[in-house]
Every structure is written in C-alpha cells, then in structure tokens.
Amino acid sequence: MATLADVAARAGCSLATASRALTRSGAVSESMVRRVTKAAAELGYRVPASTSGANSRRRAVVGVLIPSITNPVFATSVSVIQNRMLVAGHRVLIALSNYDPAQEADAIATLLSERPTGLILTLCDPSAELPIAGDMPHVVLMNNRPTERFPAAVTADNHAAGFAITRHLIEHGHRAILFVSGSFAASDRARRRYDGYLAMMAQAGLAPLKALEVGFGDYDGLDLGEALRIAEPTAIIASNDLLALGVIGALRREGLTVPGDLSVAGFDGIAIGRMINPVLTTIEMPDVSMGAAAASLLLDIAENDAAPRHLEIPFSLRTGGTVRTI
Template structure:
C-alpha cells in the first residue's frame, strides 16, 4: 500500500507539504495541492485516520458521484443527500464522471483519498471493473441496479419504465417508434430503458428500430434529418427529458410540429417538462425518494452494520400533450 512518503516523492515535495495538501491544514499553493492529489490518486493512497486534520472530532466524509450536475434529476438527489448527511453530522463531497467511464474511476479514487465513511455512486456501468486501488468503504449505488461488487442499490426499474412508455405509445396507435438515447456505454439506465422498449415492441408484434445514440450534452444541436428519413417514425422516445426537449427543438427546426407531425416522450419527470406547451409526456422518476433512500441506506450500513440490500423505488407515467392518438 502506498505511503505518504511515496506520494511526496512522486509529487516532488516534502512529506510535511504532502500532508498539508491532503488535509488542507496549512499554506500550500493550489498548484502543489493538485500535484499531491494527483500523485495520491495514481498511487491509490488514502490517509490513515488520526492524521493531522483528520481527527475523530472531524465530521465523517461521504462521497457522492454523479454523471452530471446539469441534469435536474441528479441535482435534486444530491441536494436531498446533502441535507440528510448534514443532519447526521457528515460532510458531503461531490464528484462528476461527465458520463465518461474513463473519468469515473479517477473521480472515485479522488473521493477515496478523503477516506470517506461511505460512497453513493451513480455509475455508467456498475458491472465494469473500476480498477480503483485500495479497499472500498460502504457503497450504495443510486439509479443503478445492484452488481456482484456493489449489492446495495436504490433505483427505479428502468426496463419496466421503457416497457410502460412504449406500451403507452402503442395504445395511441403508434407503430413506428424511434428510440433516441445518449451513449449506452455511458448509461446503463438508458440501455435498460431501450431494452424495455424492445421488449414491448416485440410483445406487440412490432419491429423495434435500432436506437439513435447521441453524445451526452449534445442535445441543443441535434440533427434528426437522416434518422427521420430512414425510420419514418410517428413517435420518438428519448432516454431522458433533457434529450426529449432537444428532440422537440430539432423537429421544430426541421419544420415539424409536436405532436401533430411526430409525438415525443421522455423519462425522468423534470420540472421544465411541465412548463413547456404542450406538457411533455414522460416517466416520472422519484429523484427525491431515490436520494433520500440512498442516504438512509448508506447510514444504516455504516452506522448500524446493516446488510447491503436493493431498494426499488416506484415510477409513474405522466401523460402530457406531446403524444397524440393516431
């Protein structure tokens, strides 16, 4: 296991400077702090309890990893988690993966430098080997299904959500339905929603269409022209509400009306979907409940020795005005 001396040697500073940088307990330049933290992450170093600046009187740290702070779903969950942890006397550190599996392990390693009492993680793919050095603390997955490595999880059933949304469109007599998604490699939630779409299409005797994958965050400049010409859909399901809004914008730029020309639906139930006209048809995910349940489960495991468990949070369909009956 890496020592403080190893970190100092790799960062090119004294052990005292490395200790001050990691514990934030003295005057150290921001440049040196970044060098020391980078060295600690690369070496898999975690400071021992009782080190300067990490006494037992200091509040325990809980690390939270989310894909993006710009999606209101994750922002709401983080707010709920922080309030719950503050009530329990814990500090909260937040890290972002930016939907990038390569950044994910680095973000977790950075959180581990702080020797957290526990982690709440929303992962791109919980089944992948994160290759993070050192022993992991208590971990609760949020918005992911449990995996062999991380059996504690709080999530809605995204496969069922995709099934229900597709059934809603089929009940409105849509037969050619296109699924537009962020990268499946970066979101198992999107992949599960697409799997639910395929399952319902096949159950109805309809041909599922290949999903159109777009980059996360590239929602405001979507070009659906080629996909529309090839698939000729009467309805589009987007893997989340922000993407659904991007789809609506792209359709309008192409001179198409929603829902008169093409129906659109999403997932998550973010507030802005209720503010547009017509109101967005979506699957409402209980982000407040998911965040609260994840925080409570982690505290139960860390403080009471409770066994890891999987909590499934119910979702609901919100039938808005962006889907019309053919």
C-alpha cells in the first residue's frame, strides 16, 4: 500500500508539502497540487478521511500586516502581494498597526485566529518582544531587517539610504540639515534612515541636528516655526515622502519657498512626489519589488521547505527640484 512518503518522493517534494497539497490546508501552489494529486493517483494513494472534506476545500490564507494603508508605499506592496498570492491560490488577509506597537500585537493575533499558513509582517520594531503566545507560522519580514526569531526578511538598506540623501545635500553646499521624522519607536526604518544621516554628517565633519519627531499621520497642519528658529537649517530631510509634502506645506505657511529658502528631500519615491512643482528629491524605495520578493520568499519557504533568508532590494536616488545648491 502506497504511503504519503511514496507520494512525496514521486512528486519530488517534501512530506509536509505533499500533505498540504492533498488536504488543501496550507500554502501550496496549484501546480504543486496537480503534481502531488497526479502522483497519488498513479500510486493509488487515498487521502485519509480525517484530512478530507471541509479542510480540503478551504483555501490557504496568508496574513499581511502593514503600518498604514494610506501610505502609497505599503498600498503598492500589498497589491503586488495579493496578485502573487491569488495566482498561487491563496487568500490574503490584511491588518493594520497604525504605527502602534499595542495595536500591532492585536492585529497579529487577529491574523493568527484565521490559522494562516504564513505571515508577511512590517513591524514597528522587530527587535522588540512580540507578546504572541504559541507557535507562529512561516513569517517573512517586509521592510524590517531579519532577527533571530524571524530570519526571513526582504529589505532595502535604510541606513545607506539616509547616508546617500544626506551626502546629496552636503554636495549641494548644505551644512545645517534638519531631520524630521515620524516616531522612531514606531518605525525602525525611520530610525535607520536617521542613523545614516548621522553617519554621513560625522564623515563630513559636520554637527548633526537633533531629529524632530512628529506623530505619524500628523502631517497636515505641521508647525515647524520653533524648530526653524532654533536649528536654522538650510535643508530638511523628511523620513518619508508624505511627511516631506507636509514639510513643504508647513514652510509655505511660514512664508518660505522650496527650494529658494530651504531645500527638502524625502524617502519612498511615491508618484505624487513627481506631480508637484518642483518635483520632490527623494530616495526611491522598491515597493513593487519588495512586495513581489516577500510573497515569493514566503511561498518558497512554505511550499519547498526553503531555508529562511534575507533579501536586500536596491534603492535609488531621484534628483528633483526641491534641492538647490548654496
């Protein structure tokens, strides 16, 4: 009598993958399902009754946690993930943390209640202890660097990105550069970008300015008056493009022009930054590639028992009209 091990050997996959394919209870592609089903039929293997029925008709679920759906960077990544997972026959559930570690834990718990076969997570701080009890399914971090608990990750080098945009401003003659950011406690990406700024300022022999942290989403009506009077910067780096647009609006309310009075640069490369006049100078982050790589890595780990690994996607500097030479 044929065993599941025989089926897995004929299909050229692991026991776990063969089981998921036959029961439709986990992340496995349709092509793998067909291959395993064919092998089972050729060997006369019958799926045990306890693993058939409702579970075999249940589509695999993949959970995705992001900080915000209003930021086009995350929206684009989620769209790409969903398209990739639909092709592989999986449902996608989306949860938001709103840049709040407490909400983050609740959101993950909600995703886990759906018994997902895998999670793609963008965490506030992946080094912090998640108060999640029990075993976790396969996890791929997106935009976060890997940790001991979550070694599978897809990132861009945010430290290098902060270094690069700061160097660009210094090359244009700027010496007093203010870094405006969302809360570092809620985004390790912003913190690493600021660390890159500090590293470049130190290399150039320049005194860095203390970062101005603002609440995420509090970009409308941003008041920079006091910070401008204290720091007297000639340029401002915002930790993301939406914040950079908020900075430009705040400067205009102060009666200042960009780049005539102050230069402004951001991170992300969202489309609206190309629509304003002048075009925003920014670091373009690979949101499409990030989502596609995270989805493919999760499927590879879940379906093929691939080892968790860290994939780093390159960024690029997009020069615009919001930075001038002084």
